[in-house]
Amino acid sequence: MHMNEHPLETWNKHWVILGSRLRCRLCGASQDHTENSPFHHSLGCQFWGRQDQFPWSELAEIHRQSIQAGSSAHKDENHHPKNL
């Protein structure tokens, strides 16, 4: 487990968001954010056949956890005045 890597970085290595759709970087298959079904990868993708992937839910969970963990970090950022 890589403690230095933010979960969102790991997520971003597998997925990319294009508007309201989410795409697998490996096979290019995409899913709209309104779809609640498991992600369907293209044949030949290393994730093909997996029926337990809900990348939208994973992303929402990552955001939820980072908001809880990073609330103090955001305050620190505000200590730096933006004079530019």
Ligand SMILES: [Zn+2]
């Ligand atoms: Zn894929």
